[in-house]
Amino acid sequence: MIMSRIEARPDEDSVAVGSAPERLTENRAEDLTEDRAEDLTQRLTERLLTGLPAEAVLTDPDVTGSYANDMASFCEAGTPAVVVLPRTVEQVQHVMRTATDLRIPVVPQGARTGLSGAANASEGCIVLSLTKMDRILEISPVDRIAVVEPGVINATLSRAVNEHGLYYPPDPSSWEMCTIGGNIGTASGGLCCVKYGVTAEYVLGLDVVLADGRLMTTGRRTAKGVAGYDLTRLFVGSEGSLGIVVRATLALKPQPPQQLVLAAEFASGSAACDAVCRIMEGGHVPSLLELMDRTTVKAVNDMAHMGLPESTEALLLAAFDTHDPAADLAAVGALCEAAGATQVVPAEDAAESELLLQARRLSLTGLEAVKGTTMIDDVCVPRSRLAEMLEGVDRIAEKYRLTIGVVAHAGDGNTHPTVCFDASDPDESRRARESFDEIMALGLELGGTITGEHGVGVLKKEWLAREIGPVGIEMQRAVKTAFDPLGILNPGKLF
Template identity: 60%
Template sequence: MSEVVERLKKALPPEALVTDPDRIQSYRYDRAMFCPAGEPVAVVLARETAHVQAAVRIAAEAGVPVVPQGARSGLSGAANAVDGCIVVSLEKMDRILAIEPVDRYVVTQPGVFNAVLSRAVAEQGLFYPPDPSSWEFCSIGGNLSTNSGGLCCVKYGVTTDYVLGLEVVLADGRVLRTGRKTVKGVAGYDLTKLIVGSEGTLGIITEATLALRPEAARPRTMAALFDTGVAAGEAIVEIIRSGVSLSLLEIMDRTTIKAVNDYKRMDLPTEAAAMLIAQSDAGGEAGAADVAMVAKLCRQYGAIECIEADDPAEGELLLEARRAALVALEHLGTTMIDDVCVPRSRLADFIAAVEGIAAEVDITVGVLGHAGDGNMHPTVVFDATDPEQARRAQVAFDRIMEVGLELGGTITGEHGIGVLKRDWLAQEIGPVALDVHRAIKAALDPENLLNPGKVMALGNL
């Protein structure tokens, strides 16, 4: 390992290499609280693609694993270090390279925060829709690696829907360019979509060309309060059935609302068992009609109160509460965050099942999520120093994923597999699909050096 470090020192500028053991510690983990992490031998703070190439080539020649990282805001352990690895951090590659208003795309390095990019394109009258709750501190590279979604998915889709092309450093150090900058293009296999969501196991993204949309109209926002989570779930189903065009439909349960109140010192209504937050950016009378329709349907399904935000600032306050939810729950203890997505017609069944699991296992579970697309984030909260609580937390976490699959859903809608859900991947996709995954991994990374141990167990690869 000392030889590897010496080679890195010769190949990289001093500011691009971290070998101090104390500094290295902060690059071991992402935000997943209950996942193992190893000890890196060095951290490369890449400033340009050539730095990534140099690190990957040295690692390939020495047979040393490489773990790519962005802002380390992930929730599945995908960015956790493994023993003896070189961490390649993209956080210093944080420049927006070009914004093209006519062709409606932006070229960006991976270390740019989602919120920074969104605000930059908004200054040009454009809109980048994917907006994870962590948008203020998550990076575009991480969004790409896990195919993140966000609050606006119900109308605008997820990250992969906006990726036109990528620059990717492969396991042997070569640079692959995928995709295009045109509106249409179908030349060859869709390597762009293959890389998006691969969690750094097939290559390291060093640049992205992302599609943009025209700026949306100023949104109208409302909240509906329910005395049971199941009633909220039933209302969600009817809202979707109605065909109303919402740009956002979110849910928070009582546990989550109380956590947000305590964390942000807000005055959210804790008497409600669940709160729906709905938003329409249709503009003008159409937006007003959308919000009115949602309120009507919520009342039909037992809402105890419906409140429309009087001005955009009130609407932003509601969204701030939702964005803060996961961080607020983390202040209650160690968290294991499920990322189950179910068919929207089964949302009420899923919410009821989660409530039942929490009661039966006797563990705290905060229920929140993107109700409009069925992507829920039940968050198990526990004391990790108490072995019995930790055991019950794992039981609840697994049973929630099991219920999601039984209802026709998936174990992850946007957080990725990482190490947290690796053992569940084979159960969801089956042996044939798992063999195809392994074959793709073997073709692009035959020595299994890129983010090993993440996404799937590779057997003899």
């Protein structure tokens, strides 16, 4: 908090609140606290304006308050002292030098589409919004790389590289809104992970502004390189707690052929999961393999009138972007039928395929419309335990009398059980939080992880400690201290 930062500075000549409690009424102490906070905010703003244009420094409380949260539920957030929107690396360095001098916490943000509270403001912090650093600096078809600033929108980059016959595979469901910097911060995944992998596998190198304002370059732009520790991978998924990514060198792939999608209906979630196991065991490499349960299908239909089959208990979507996708879909369709699919319908063309994918991308939005608020879990389990995960979620939903829809990157075992609840109902909110925790516990029992792609943030701090244990936490804190000895970078996140 701002107050604690003031009292920690030895060069302040004012008397600390509480040093003479017998002479201060409670109201007078509060007045002094507010005065000192305002003084520090003013000094902070003045310092920032020495290296930033006036339009890049926001202090209006109505404006700064809108930067307090990402999209996660049940995550505490403070009130920012100021929001800054730099456009250059030098401006980011100035912000971090100022923050270090004044001992002010800094919370980096992208588009705030995250689902774990990792971008939530700390009390009295500088919110460092990187959305104005949105240039694509280079696209090289020969080297198959793109060099971008952190504020570039995922979909914008994807379309830009497509024009060069290239492909940037990571595609989170929020790809039309989320930024590359945010994707790097949380090591995002997406629909295509089963074939192409996650964000971490495409980040070759980074330019990072450290907590004290120094600029560090990690990694490479070459196809290979093993010089020293892999600091690039260390920053991917670090949620802004180790440094500020200001530039990224990303690997690209040749653009694949247009994919075709198959939809298979199942009378049970376990049968759909059996089909997933058969597909993966058979050596098939789909470009996506996604599952929507009955609750999710109904939610999408209710919201978007997609005409999806609500009679099914689970809908499996498989796609191939090979040179003969029809043959691959036929082989996978046969495996689905062997697993008990009640109907298998391959898309006839790209337009029909895109319609099915759009339905999948609308899953979380549709579930949010059920009750108005959702808690989106992110548990990833071994594929062989996927059916147990779905069955366990059903039991938890019944136990807590809640609607919980499941959508999953089934080919990865990455499930998104989504708890739908009325946030204005205290009892229902309590049950929603308890069910969310029980789902994470189930994932760990099945040999999984508490987060496959959304990150830890505020929401899962306790569960990170359970997953990696005390020695793991100790080592991670040591890494944090090495990069951020004052603890000013996104404090209160991860652990």
